[in-house]
Amino acid sequence: MGYVSVIAQEALTADVYSLTFESPTDLSQGFEPGQFLHFRVTDSFDFTLRRPLSLCAADVQNNQITVVYRAQGEGTKRLTRLKAGDRVDVLGPLGHGFLTHQGDKKVLLIGGGIGVPPLVELARQFHESQVRVVSALGFATQAQAILLDELSDCGSLFVATQDGSLGQHGFVTQLLTEDFCAGIDRYYACGPTSMLKAVQQVMRDRNIAGYLSLEERMGCGIGICVGCVHPIARDGKVVNRKTCKEGPVFLAEEVIFDE
Amino acid sequence: MNKSPNSVDMQVKFLSLTLKNPVMPASGCFSFGQEMENFYDLDLLGAVVVKATTLEERSGNKTPRLAETPAGMLNSIGLQNPGVIQVIQEELPRFRKYPNLPVIVNVAGTAVEDYVEVVENLNKSPDVSAIELNISCPNVKCGGIQFGTDPTMAAGMVHTIKSVTKVPLIVKLSPNVTDIVEMALAVEEAGADAISLINTLIGMHIDIEKRRPLLANGIGGLSGPAIKPVAVRMVYEVSSQVQIPVLGIGGIRTGQDVIEFMMAGASAVQVGTANFIDPMACPRIIDELAQWCDQHGVKKVTDLIGAARG
Ligand SMILES: Cc1cc2nc3c(=O)[nH]c(=O)nc-3n(C[C@H](O)[C@H](O)[C@H](O)COP(=O)(O)OP(=O)(O)OC[C@H]3O[C@@H](n4cnc5c(N)ncnc54)[C@H](O)[C@@H]3O)c2cc1C
Ligand SMILES: Cc1cc2nc3c(=O)[nH]c(=O)nc-3n(C[C@H](O)[C@H](O)[C@H](O)COP(=O)(O)O)c2cc1C
Ligand code: FES
Numbered sequence: 001m002g003y004v005s006v007i008a009q010e011a012l013t014a015d016v017y018s019l020t021f022e023s024p025t026d027l028s029q030g031f032e033p034g035q036f037l038h039f040r041v042t043d044s045f046d047f048t049l050r051r052p053l054s055l056c057a058a059d060v061q062n063n064q065i066t067v068v069y070r071a072q073g074e075g076t077k078r079l080t081r082l083k084a085g086d087r088v089d090v091l092g093p094l095g096h097g098f099l100t101h102q103g104d105k106k107v108l109l110i111g112g113g114i115g116v117p118p119l120v121e122l123a124r125q126f127h128e129s130q131v132r133v134v135s136a137l138g139f140a141t142q143a144q145a146i147l148l149d150e151l152s153d154c155g156s157l158f159v160a161t162q163d164g165s166l167g168q169h170g171f172v173t174q175l176l177t178e179d180f181c182a183g184i185d186r187y188y189a190c191g192p193t194s195m196l197k198a199v200q201q202v203m204r205d206r207n208i209a210g211y212l213s214l215e216e217r218m219g220c221g222i223g224i225c226v227g228c229v230h231p232i233a234r235d236g237k238v239v240n241r242k243t244c245k246e247g248p249v250f251l252a253e254e255v256i257f258d259e
Numbered sequence: 260m261n262k263s264p265n266s267v268d269m270q271v272k273f274l275s276l277t278l279k280n281p282v283m284p285a286s287g288c289f290s291f292g293q294e295m296e297n298f299y300d301l302d303l304l305g306a307v308v309v310k311a312t313t314l315e316e317r318s319g320n321k322t323p324r325l326a327e328t329p330a331g332m333l334n335s336i337g338l339q340n341p342g343v344i345q346v347i348q349e350e351l352p353r354f355r356k357y358p359n360l361p362v363i364v365n366v367a368g369t370a371v372e373d374y375v376e377v378v379e380n381l382n383k384s385p386d387v388s389a390i391e392l393n394i395s396c397p398n399v400k401c402g403g404i405q406f407g408t409d410p411t412m413a414a415g416m417v418h419t420i421k422s423v424t425k426v427p428l429i430v431k432l433s434p435n436v437t438d439i440v441e442m443a444l445a446v447e448e449a450g451a452d453a454i455s456l457i458n459t460l461i462g463m464h465i466d467i468e469k470r471r472p473l474l475a476n477g478i479g480g481l482s483g484p485a486i487k488p489v490a491v492r493m494v495y496e497v498s499s500q501v502q503i504p505v506l507g508i509g510g511i512r513t514g515q516d517v518i519e520f521m522m523a524g525a526s527a528v529q530v531g532t533a534n535f536i537d538p539m540a541c542p543r544i545i546d547e548l549a550q551w552c553d554q555h556g557v558k559k560v561t562d563l564i565g566a567a568r569g
Contacts, residue, residue, distance in 0.1 A: 045512050045536070046330070048330065048532060050535070216322050217326070220534065220538070221535075222294050223290060223293075224289055224294050224534060225535055226287075228322070228324075229319065229322060240318045240339060258321075
């Protein structure tokens with residue numbers, strides 16, 4: 001943990017940035033796609049909380065991590081000022097990421113908007129171990145579509161946009177027809193809560209198990225504030241579990257969403 | 260990080276406890292300590308204060324439970340904890356490997372009988388050094404803060420708990436009152452051994468896009484640097500009026516902040532929100548405190564207590 005060097009930062013779209021930095025911990029000791037990094041925005045106490053951003057790509061050889069994030073509020077806007085050579089205070093990779101299963105031959109990755117980044121490292125790892133990857137991504141508009149090349153490099157790619165400017169017109173769940181899902185062993189999803197809820201429903205109908213990466217507001221990111229919980233059904237009991245420690249990725253069937 | 264200078268005596272006698280230094284993490288900002296062991300040796304701390312413990316397991320409020328605010332944050336955790344039995348069996352024994360680390364258990368509830376039962380259970384545990392009575396949680400519908408904003412109810416509660424507990428009783432006050440001194444005098448009179456203050460200030464943040472309060476609970480407790488001046492003022496006023504020791508809490512993030520609280524009259528302090536952005540906050544603050552004392556010729560940290568009161 002602590003201060004690390006920024007390697008590079010570049011804009012991918014009008015408001016989405018890719019930031020590469022030295023990993024705070026030794027990646028060769030192990031990490032999981034779907035884990036997150038917790039960024040201190042400034043050295044001062046102007047921002048009370050860190051910002052969680054998912055690991056998007058890892059370069060184990062050089063011990064470097066890339067995150068891809070949208071500059072939306074004050075904190076993430078401030079992060080866009082970082083440039084090569086700057087120091088930044090980062091914790092991580094933290095939490096539990098996506099689990100892969102021996103014997104799976106074909107997996108479906110479902111991403112919505114700024115939920116796509118963590119799927120990139122996952123896709124790369126599947127591709128490397130010869131598991132077939134199908135990616136279904138949803139964006140608001142073509143201008144907001146990101147990381148398409150990275151995912152199509154690892155398998156087949158399908159896109160839906162809400163305004164129809166790219167791919168299918170509509171939500172990503174509209175791609176997930178019965179035919180489309182035929183032969184899929186498992187799915188992995190990350191995106192806004194409304195999308196995860198719809199995905200959980202559709203994939204339950206398709207009778208395919210999977211994982212959801214949840215997004216809750218975080219305080220500490222290390223398990224001490226109990227701010228980030230989500231109701232999880234396990235062993236016949238629903239318990240508010242810390243998404244920073246036990247998640248952010250959970251078995252889809254365990255995740256309880258509000259009606 | 261610089262090593263603390265040895266020339267400064269950092270020890271504080273607080274009630275029957277010997278604190279290696281006056282810095283401890285605040286309740287709810289340290290969980291039950293396990294996670295922090297990944298960051299530093301807990302033996303560096305003056306003491307620990309663990310998360311509010313209630314009779315039954317509590318699942319807390321709905322999310323969002325956190326909102327960042329200027330120089331602070333709002334929380335509406337709602338006392339999520341595994342319940343006193345689990346705390347006694349699973350959480351507290353883990354501190355046995357630190358024999359010189361006092362463990363203060365924060366106790367919360369909704370009715371006097373609940374508090375009593377929690378304390379009776381804690382009496383059976385060998386791992387409790389003191390109890391911090393939380394009558395100031397703004398995040399549960401009934402109870403908690405209700406006791407903390409009415410001097411008569413607060414005194415009644417303290418009197419009852421004092422007759423039950425076998426360990427020293429610290430009473431944690433809410434700042435959400437008109438006259439903090441009146442509250443402090445009431446709990447002192449009722450038998451409190453010490454007072455800790457402040458708990459969070461009640462606040463709200465509105466999500467203007469959604470036209471709704473951001474926290475699912477609507478209101479939450481404000482903590483962090485934003486509340487520090489309020490906390491220092493209350494410590495100053497209360498410690499001038501009561502005979503029992505005072506623990507200062509609210510927005511502490513540096514050694515200088517600790518000095519301010521001690522000069523206002525605090526015997527020791529608790530660090531809350533700062534742990535979230537900086538997991539090393541407590542050991543860093545202890546070092547900064549020792550450095551400052553060293554540089555200013557302060558031989559004993561206790562010499563700072565009340566120094567600003569003249
Ligand atoms: C596990 C996890 C992984 C994430 N990965 C990514 C990623 O890879 N790329 C990306 O662009 N975004 C990601 N997010 C969302 C990202 O953390 C928020 O967009 C960001 O914290 C907003 O900060 P801000 O300064 O822009 O906004 P502000 O409004 O200034 O933030 C105020 C507070 O609210 C929190 N907050 C605001 N919006 C969100 C949100 N949507 N989710 C969680 N907390 C929020 C902030 O962390 C901060 O504490 C992730 C969130 C989580 C929980
Ligand atoms: C997330 C969070 C959880 C808290 N939980 C408790 C609690 O369980 N019991 C309690 O007495 N105070 C609780 N508090 C209040 C703190 O102990 C402390 O009094 C307050 O936050 C002010 O200190 P700070 O500004 O250093 O955070 C909590 C505060 C926060 C931010
Ligand atoms: S963010 Fe603090 S416990 Fe998860």
